[in-house]
Amino acid sequence: MATSQEAEQITESQLEPTEDQRILLTVNDVERTFQVGGSPLHVLKGINMELKERQLVMLRGRSGSGKTTLLNCLGGLDTPSKGEILFNGLTFHKMSDDKRTLVRRKHMGFIFQAFALMPLLSAWENVELSLRMAGIPRAQWKERVAQCLELVGLERRMHHRPFELSGGEQQRVAIAKAIAHKPILLLADEPTAELDTNMSAQIMAVFQNIIRTEHVTICMTTHDPTILEVADNVYEMVDGRFI
Numbered sequence: 001m002a003t004s005q006e007a008e009q010i011t012e013s014q015l016e017p018t019e020d021q022r023i024l025l026t027v028n029d030v031e032r033t034f035q036v037g038g039s040p041l042h043v044l045k046g047i048n049m050e051l052k053e054r055q056l057v058m059l060r061g062r063s064g065s066g067k068t069t070l071l072n073c074l075g076g077l078d079t080p081s082k083g084e085i086l087f088n089g090l091t092f093h094k095m096s097d098d099k100r101t102l103v104r105r106k107h108m109g110f111i112f113q114a115f116a117l118m119p120l121l122s123a124w125e126n127v128e129l130s131l132r133m134a135g136i137p138r139a140q141w142k143e144r145v146a147q148c149l150e151l152v153g154l155e156r157r158m159h160h161r162p163f164e165l166s167g168g169e170q171q172r173v174a175i176a177k178a179i180a181h182k183p184i185l186l187l188a189d190e191p192t193a194e195l196d197t198n199m200s201a202q203i204m205a206v207f208q209n210i211i212r213t214e215h216v217t218i219c220m221t222t223h224d225p226t227i228l229e230v231a232d233n234v235y236e237m238v239d240g241r242f243i
């Protein structure tokens, strides 16, 4: 199993600032096949893509086109049946589960459609929990929690619990929680699907803000055409392929 020190070295040696935006993630000919009732179901049929540093990239497609399956492979929650995923210079698709988990915990953050907050904890405590789970020293929590909640514009709602917040505010807590440990890649699965147009626009503004201030790369899925304008790159998915 890899040590967290090893994961640390990965960032430090490979995150030197360069003139151009460095490629953070490369996907080569990725396929994902599930066995369903004894026969193969081809869900991803040869995906090629690239994510660069500080980019906002969207995967767009209808329900069932394979977006979540691809996002799960990018985040190491699932592994491709064929093809390669290179993350930050590492052969992510070949890594042991332990090592992939370690890289994921240290360098990635996840946001889901339903906000995945702990209902009895305040916004502050939810973000703090994420720092605790990432093994960040307690002495750093206070400053970082405040910083993250400010970044998402919730400085005046810090001590509210999820049920005292609107859907958009809850999703902003989820974003603060996902970026607290300073990931380099943020993966978001339909983060605006449960929100109205106005709240979705706010979430996209928050994404743009954290790309600027935290230098994170964001890859998100959506089927909402109105929010595609802010993307640096849009991959359109139809039946397991990009068109």
Ligand SMILES: Nc1ncnc2c1ncn2[C@@H]1O[C@H](COP(=O)(O)OP(=O)(O)O)[C@@H](O)[C@H]1O
Binding pocket: 034, 035, 036, 041, 043, 061, 062, 063, 064, 065, 066, 067, 068, 069, 070
């Ligand atoms: N673990 C699994 N086992 C079998 N089939 C799956 C599994 N995960 C996803 N699928 C199938 O893959 C297809 C694409 O699903 P998904 O990636 O969730 O699409 P999207 O996120 O674009 O709606 C669907 O037909 C779904 O039923």
Ligand SMILES: [Mg+2]
Binding pocket: 067, 068, 069, 189
């Ligand atoms: Mg999905």
